[in-house]
Structures are given as structure tokens and as C-alpha cells.
Amino acid sequence: MEEEEIFELESGGVLKEVEVAYETYGELNEDGSNAVYICHALTGDAHVAGYSSSEDSKPGWWDDMIGPGKYIDTEKYFVICSNFLGGCSGTTGPSSINPDTGLKYGLDFPLFTIKDMARVHKMFVDKLGIETLLCVIGGSMGGMHAMRIAIDYPEKVKSVVLIATTSHLGAQAIAFDAVGRNAILADRQFNSGHYPEDKGPDRGLGIARMIGHITYLSEEGMRRKFGRALRNSDDYSYDFDPEFSVETYLDHQGRRFVERFDANSYLYITRAMDYFDLEKEFGSLEKAFASVKARFFVVSYSSDWLFPPAHSQEIVDALVSNAKDVSYSNINSHHGHDAFLIETDVIGPYIENFVWATSHKITDSFAYTRNSEPGRSDYEIIQNQFVVSGDVLDLGCGEGELLARLRDVNKCDVLGIDIDTESIGSCLKKGVPAVWADIEDSLESFADGQFDYVVLSKTLQTTKRPKELLKEIVRIGRKAVITFPNFAHISCRAQLFFTGRAPTTSSLPYSWYDSPNVHFFSMKDFEKLCRSVNIRIEQRIVPRTAGTGIVNFLPNLFGREAIYLISRES
Amino acid sequence: MEEEEIFELESGGVLKEVEVAYETYGELNEDGSNAVYICHALTGDAHVAGYSSSEDSKPGWWDDMIGPGKYIDTEKYFVICSNFLGGCSGTTGPSSINPDTGLKYGLDFPLFTIKDMARVHKMFVDKLGIETLLCVIGGSMGGMHAMRIAIDYPEKVKSVVLIATTSHLGAQAIAFDAVGRNAILADRQFNSGHYPEDKGPDRGLGIARMIGHITYLSEEGMRRKFGRALRNSDDYSYDFDPEFSVETYLDHQGRRFVERFDANSYLYITRAMDYFDLEKEFGSLEKAFASVKARFFVVSYSSDWLFPPAHSQEIVDALVSNAKDVSYSNINSHHGHDAFLIETDVIGPYIENFVWATSHKITDSFAYTRNSEPGRSDYEIIQNQFVVSGDVLDLGCGEGELLARLRDVNKCDVLGIDIDTESIGSCLKKGVPAVWADIEDSLESFADGQFDYVVLSKTLQTTKRPKELLKEIVRIGRKAVITFPNFAHISCRAQLFFTGRAPTTSSLPYSWYDSPNVHFFSMKDFEKLCRSVNIRIEQRIVPRTAGTGIVNFLPNLFGREAIYLISRES
DSSP: OBOOSOEEOTTSOEESOOBOOEEEESOOOTTSOOEEEEEOOTTOOSOOSSOSSTTOSSOOTTTTTEETTSSEETTTOEEEEEOOTTOSSSSSOTTSBOTTTSSBOGGGSOOOOHHHHHHHHHHHHHHTTOSOBSEEEEETHHHHHHHHHHHHOGGGBSEEEEESOOSBOOHHHHHHHHHHHHHHHHOTTTGGGOOOTTSSOHHHHHHHHHHHHHHHSOHHHHHHHTTTOBSSOSSOOOSSSOOBHHHHHHHHHHHHHHHHOOHHHHHHHHHHHHHOBHHHHHSSHHHHTTTOOSEEEEEEETTOOSSOHHHHHHHHHHHHHTTOOEEEEEEOOSSGGGHHHHOHHHHHHHHHHHHHHHHSOOOHHHHOOTTOSTTOHHHHHIIIIIOOSSEEEEETOTTSHHHHHHHHTTOOEEEEEESOHHHHHHHHHHTOOEEEOOGGGSOTTSOTTOEEEEEEESOGGGOSOHHHHHHHHHHHEEEEEEEEEOTTSHHHHHIIIIIOSOOOOSSSOSOGGGOSOOOOOOHHHHHHHHHHTTEEEEEEEOBOTTSSSBOOSSHHHHOSEEEEEEEEOO | OBOOSOEEOTTSOEESOOBOOEEEESOOOTTSOOEEEEEOOTTOOSOOSSOSSTTOSSOOTTTTTEETTSSEETTTOEEEEEOOTTOSSSSSSTTSBOTTTSSBOGGGSOOOOHHHHHHHHHHHHHHTTOSOBSEEEEETHHHHHHHHHHHHOGGGBSEEEEESOOSBOOHHHHHHHHHHHHHHHHSTTTGGGOOOTTSSOHHHHHHHHHHHHHHHSOHHHHHHHTTTOBSSOSSOOOSSSOOBHHHHHHHHHHHHHHHHOOHHHHHHHHHHHHHOBHHHHHSSHHHHTTTOOSEEEEEEETTOOSSOHHHHHHHHHHHHHTTOOEEEEEEOOSSGGGHHHHOHHHHHHHHHHHHHHHHSOOOHHHHOOTTOSTTOHHHHHIIIIIOOSSEEEEETOTTSHHHHHHHHTSOOEEEEEESOHHHHHHHHHHTOOEEEOOGGGSOTTSOTTOEEEEEEESOGGGOSOHHHHHHHHHHHEEEEEEEEEOTTSHHHHHIIIIIOSOOOOSSSOSOTTSOSOOOOOOHHHHHHHHHHTTEEEEEEEOBOTTSSSBOOSSHHHHOSEEEEEEEEOO
């Protein structure tokens, strides 16, 4: 792409022309609705999949993910990836020729930001004649670009996948970047950025890469992969040459990197990352995401310490606060930040389902099977008698069955929370937005009265601090539906009284020593607690076990479980 | 100290003389029993406390800890600190003059190991005429020296304090060291180690220091201290100069460091750390600590990711496996590896008590007050009827009262485990060895039948997996004492049966929603579980509430709590 007009940058600098290197896979369909745009990470390039030429020794950097029949199926989707502004793999950057001088830009290249880079992405997509992208997917720094596109050009994207990314670098990440740049700047061959192609600041750039590489792996990952193994011998060599396998590996990574990457680009790109700070620009993350229109799927990795899960959670919280359609999963992995490049089989199905659900209208015909979860007769009651319409939050949503019903039948806007990543995957498949979180630790970010209904179904007895949780629930929900097994059912009472043993019943089916339940309480106990914390009980249904009819006579004695509609006393 | 003989090193190299720079504080007492030896960390020196001269701008590096009336009280103890072998603050190292050439050693200095360094410490203490050190205290690399002294010279030390240290560097720590050395070796002023004092590889050494510094702090610590603050302005400067506060700080640290440290020393010392690996040398950590005679106190910090708590736990496990006297605390801190230099008020009281208990024979007159814990009538029964003598492990030992009694009255060898760091502190004060750990997650390292008795007192009902825990307990203990509240006591039964409410009693005093108890069971339940996992019940006592007499009639109905002696079916 050549851009004729002068391109003004946030830093005040200008570029007279911008060329973009890109690759595409698959075919754009007639209405242009199947375009998936991939934003690469710091040291990536446009070659995201397949082999560009017969000389290629290995395929594109995300080849496991993208291709015919793969998770991002190029037989269905038109996949585009471009090298970003300032890169050194074809798109205009510090190693390009400055039209004013006929020499390489070097440090004369103007500083640019993630916003500038996203603008180039957007202008490039315009040039391709694509009005709306079905999905923009970005990992790490690519996620910053994806966010920025969704924020700056809300009409341009229908959905966004953010993987292992952040809305801002923390002090530690800035520090690592600074040390890497220092190593480049200190290299005697750096020569103020004017170095010949074959004699650049290789040792400095190699050191920067080594530091980066450590931050991309996790401590556990490095331990598993290298441990304290020595490369050649059982004994120490007593010198300063690389001898531990991890040293040799990093040394090799550093050497390979300088063959393909430009030191000036490294300086500019890491600075753009350092500067990225949505909160600084918009005042808050919540404001930053206020006008996005895309659906979001956010993924983090448990062992990622460069852009840790907490950073993804902040993004999710901001989207949730804005009542945007967002799903989130925190994937358990020991591969650290690099997990998204390594564990494509874990992330692949999520992305496949998410993109598919974006491109299809999901209806109840396939989203769930009626009564598929056995023993969940409470769902019928909740759906038919308690939650009529409005915004619904389901705490401990499981596979999203109740929410799919409420969405499809009652036309509710729904959101689920669950701590189980597989459940999140099942929800994505149903097109039900679901966020990975501990329900006892994640309600703070919701506003007072944000939901019409909050549902907590058969979960209160497994929580650590039920009193605090109930108070939060009636804060964020105008009404709440709580269901739980009744510990004072006659069979419980009789078992303890007559046999002197901890009761087990159909509603409390576990042995005392392996029960997930940690609190045992009756309807009376629950009602007393509600009174003590100013919770009003609006309605109470005690279903018969058979699922038909209601226990009206002595419900605390004859009810196995109870369903309550509650709200905060005003 | 000058050492006349040739000093042979593990690497095969030799030194013709070794000079040691040191400082002392306080007075050695007549029988030479009050000497406390401090081993400093990588970049420390002998100047551990006070002001050496009127020109000193700040006191020694651990001045908050050491001095008259301080935690290590120089009015009681004779405190010694020496610069270690290979350092650059007075003791022989690469920047010393090579007697063979009359020039600085530089890279002609032989490689040395932690073992060599510990040998110099020991020879130096011999020279001082001190036969036995009351305590050796070392943080970080200093901890490696302290361990090595205790292992190689078991008679030389009565007690050891290991702080934020490790028995081996992990792959990540080796990697950081390697990158730091790379930066020094790549510096054009390094000149193969032959550089003038005022023109060394400053940028390389500065980069190494910056990397090191990042690893000494925690992500949270850096976030709190620096966040994304800019040094001078609200706006970005759009250049590559340090502008974030964290950049400026690291830059400053790097610059200051090169003024006081020698680059060659940095290479040698970090290599010695890399090479330190007790497991490699002895076959296992357990074997490494087999013949130590000292008492140990091990401390780690929750946010230390350089030498993380798991590394300290391995050391503790190895000591425990050898039935050594060991205490351990993992201190909650956001200061990372550097916490031991910063939070002296946290670690100080522990060390004060530990050193004091080492120098005194603790007797029951002050170790505990009889019946000081109200309602613990079970202690009397355990002490008088169940645990006669032998090795005792108390799971959830609290402040160590039961163990102090068993040690002082029944002459048992005792060890406690507790998850509360304050409890560990209280145990240290009583001279009761206690290890910070989750009892459900820490029994693996004990051998079959390692203890004569394992005690689990009023804790089973709070554990997550009581069945698995019981099985582990009877594996590691020849006998075990288990006490718990009886959920089938008549008042529980009656409350649930007649009032339909979760019971609260004197033994189960909590409301259902804020109880720490997560499993509720009766004596019958417990006995059935024991049968199902082949646990033999050897004795059972159901005390009357008043603390006198025993419930013989229908104990599962009239007993509020039960005390069992159990063992594994053979």
C-alpha cells in the first residue's frame, strides 16, 4: 500500500509515504463479511501461515492456527496479516529509505505509537476495500493494536480476540524494555543508529532479545525445559562460556534474532509499547471502552508474568462495566507469555467457536438441549417464574444452559461467570458471553444495580463467605435468585437425630469427607441471615422433588431445596 | 588475614595468599560462645553496621538489624562480617594484585565456588580464635555460604539462619546471570578483563546491575513504587532517554553501582552462584544435610521470585527428613528478594528469638503457661494419657503450647507445623521448632513412620480433604492423636431436629455463614471412615465438658468432643 498524503504521527513527526507488507489466505466472500485480520506481536511479521516460497524452512508463525480446515479455517474466512508500522519486514520503518535523503531513516524515523500503528492497519484495510472486519485477533503487542482498532474505529470490527495482552505495561515490563534498549544503545556498533546492514549492534540487540526471551517464558517452563542441565558435560568447565543449556539456548536465540531483526526497529517498537496506556489517555479503562461496538473474547495465561492475567481482567472488567459483550478465559499453562504461540490446540477451539458465533445468529435450536442437565428443575422455575426479561448475570454459570434459555426464550441480555475454563468454552460455543472468575472475588467491578437479575443457583453452600457474597449480589442486582439445598429437610434431621451421622440426601449427596459444600444451612437459617443484612425476600418457591408442584406445608421440614427471589431493602 | 599456604580451589586453580577484610562489633565473651557471623550477599561487603568513618554518608547495609539494643544486640553478641573471597571490598579477588605478576589478576584469577568461599570464612574464623559460632546468618548468596559452612564444618556452628536463599539457582536465575555477564563481556571497555580502574566496562556492568535489580524487586513492589510515573512531565518526550521513573531509577542504580563494584568480580561471583548445587554434589538435598549439627531457621518471602519460597521449602524438607532442628517462616511481603534488607522489623524479632533460644536452655518456667489457651482441656489428656515420649509432630501447632509441654514435661522431640506466621514466631520464642506450611500440602516429604506421634487437634473439621489427610497422618506417624468436635452431640441433633436450624454449640460455636469448619461429622462418621481406609482405633476418650471425667454412656450422643488414638492397620 502506498499512502499518498502526509501521514502525521502522535509524536508530531510526519511520514511522506507508508508502505505495508502483507499476506492473505483464503477468499473474501461476496458481501465482504468473512475477513479475519491478524495483528502480530513485537518480533512477528506478515507471514502468519503456510510457506511463502519453496525456500522457506518453516511455515508462518501461527501456521497451527490458520489454514484450510484449521481453527481459523481459510476455506471459510479471508485471513489477512500485515507487518505493522515501524517493523522491519516490509512495512515502512527505521530501516526503510527516507525519501528526503535517499538514506535509511535510522534514528531520523519519527517516534510512533500504538494508535499510529492501528491507524495504518485501518487505512490498509480500507485500501483492501473491506468495510467491516469479522474479527481482529491480536496476541501480546498485537492485542494492543486490536484494542486500538476497536476503540478508534468502532464500526470497523464486529469482534475482537485479545490474547495475552494488556492496556498498559507495568513498571517491571517497562524496566525490561529499558534494559534491552540500553544494551542496544551501549553497543559500540550502534553508531547513533547509522550502521551498515551487516555490521549492526548485534551484541546489544542479542542481549535485548535474551532479556525479552526470558520474559516470554515462565519460571516453571524454563525449569521443565532446561533445569540445570549442562550442554556438553556432567562437569563444570570453570569459565565464562555458555555451558548451562539455558545459556546456550538464549545465546542461540540472540544470534538468530539479529539475522532477521533491525535494532532501530526494536528501539521504536518497544518505546511504542511503553507509551501505550489507555487509562492515561481516556482517564479510565472504562471510558476507553465506552464506545466500542465489537464483541470481545479475552484470553490470558496463568503463568504469563509479562502481561499477567490481572491485566486481562482489568480489560474484561472495563468491558463488563460498559455492558459490552465480553467473554474471558484464563488458561492454565506453564508456557508463560509464549503460550499463545505454542498451545494453539488449547486456544484454537475457543477462537473457532467465537468467530463462528460472531458470524452466525445463534438460536435455541442448537444452543442447548432442553433439560439437558439432569436434576436442574430449578432452571424451569427460574425461567418461567422469576426472570422475566432484562440483564441477567449468572454466577457459576456452568455450560451456560440457563443463560442460553433466558437469552433465546425470554430475550434477556446475559452474562455468565464461572471458574472452570471448560465451562467458558461451552458457553462460547452457545454464543453465551462468559467470564472466567471466582464469584467471591470478582463482583466489585460491577456497578450498583447493574443487572436486573443475578442468579446464584445451588452454589451458596460451596462459597467461603456466603454473607459477604449475598450482600454483593443484592448490590449489583436489582433482584437476585438464590437456590440451595435445605439442610433442615426431614431426612437430614432424622438421619442426624436417630443415627448420629452426618446426613446424605439426594440434595446433599456427598459423604461428609468429600463434599464440595462447606456451609450447611436451612431455609430458616437463610431467612434469618437475610433479615440481619437487610435483604428482602420477595418470593419463595420450594419445589417438590418430582419437579411438579410446590411444597406449601412446613417447607423447612419437607423441602429438599428452595428458590428465593431477593432484593436489597431500600 | 593472610594465609601462608597455597590455597587450592575446587576449579583446580590456586591462590598463594588470601587476604580477608572484615569488621566486628561488640565483644567476644570469655568462653567465646557469643559470636554471630554474618555472610553478606552478592554486592555486599564487610561493613554491615554502624559508620566506619565520619565520612560515611550512610551506615552499614544491615544497620537496622545489628547494633547496641537492636535485634542482633552487639551488647550481647560479638558480631563479625567479612567480605567474601573474590569480592572487591578488601578481600582477595580479581581486582587484587597477582603476586606472580605484580599486576591485577583480572581474568587470570582462578574460578572459585561457594565451597571455596565458605572455606575462607571458616579459616578466617579459626584465625580469630573462635571455636564455635553461636550463629551464622546469611541472606541470598550469603545463605549459600551459611549452608556450606554448616555442611562442611558441622562442629563450627550451633545455629544457622538462612534468608531468601536457595540450594541451587533455577534456569531463570541462571539465565539472568548469563545475560548480565554477556553485557559485561560485550562492553568495548572490558578488554578481556584488563581495564584501568577508572575506565572499566561501565555500561555493561551497569546493564548487569539493572537486570539484577529487577530480579531483586517484585512486580507488585515495582508497581507500588514506580507504577507508570514519568520523571519530569505529564507528557511523553518521544525519545529514548530514560523518562519513566522506573527507567531513571534503574539508570541511577546502574551508574552508582559501577562506582563501587568491579566488573571482573561480578563475573566470578555470579558464576560461583550458578555452580552452587548441593543436589548435584551430594546426590540429594537430604544427603547434603545429613551430617549438619546446627539448629536452622529458614525464612523466605512470598514475592521473592529470584529465590522463591519453594526453594526454601526444599531446604526445610531436607532438614526435616533428617530429623534436624529446623524452623521455617514464609513471610508475606511485596518487597521481593530485597525484603530481608528492607523489612528488618519483620525478620528481626524472629532472629532475635532464635539466636537467644540457641544460647539458652529453655525450660517450662517461661516456655508456656499451664492452661494458657482456654478450652484446651484436650492438651491435658494428650499429654498425660496419649503421648508418652518420642518424636512428636503437631499439625496446626498454633503457638506451640502443647509441644512445649511435651518437650519439657514428657521429654519428647517435637516439631510443629502451622500456616500462620505469627504462630511460628511464638514457637521460636519458646524454642519449639516450627515450620510454616499448609498441613494438607506438606506431609509428602516425611518418611513412613518418621514420628512416634502425630497430633491433629481440633483441626480435621477445617481441612479440605480429611480422608487423604488421615491416610497421610497414619503413614508418617506410628500413632496419631486426632481430636474434633462431635457433630452428633445431643444439642446439635436437637437443634436441627426441633428448630430446623444449623446448630451452634460450645464446641461448634460459629454461625453457619462464618464458620472456619467445612466438614461436619460425628464420632460414628469418623469411625466409619477409619474402617474404610484401614485405620485402627486404639483408644478413644470422650471428655466431659467440665474437663473432669469421661463420657462413657452413649458417647456419640453425649460427647461434645472426642480424642482418638489411631494407627495404620499393618
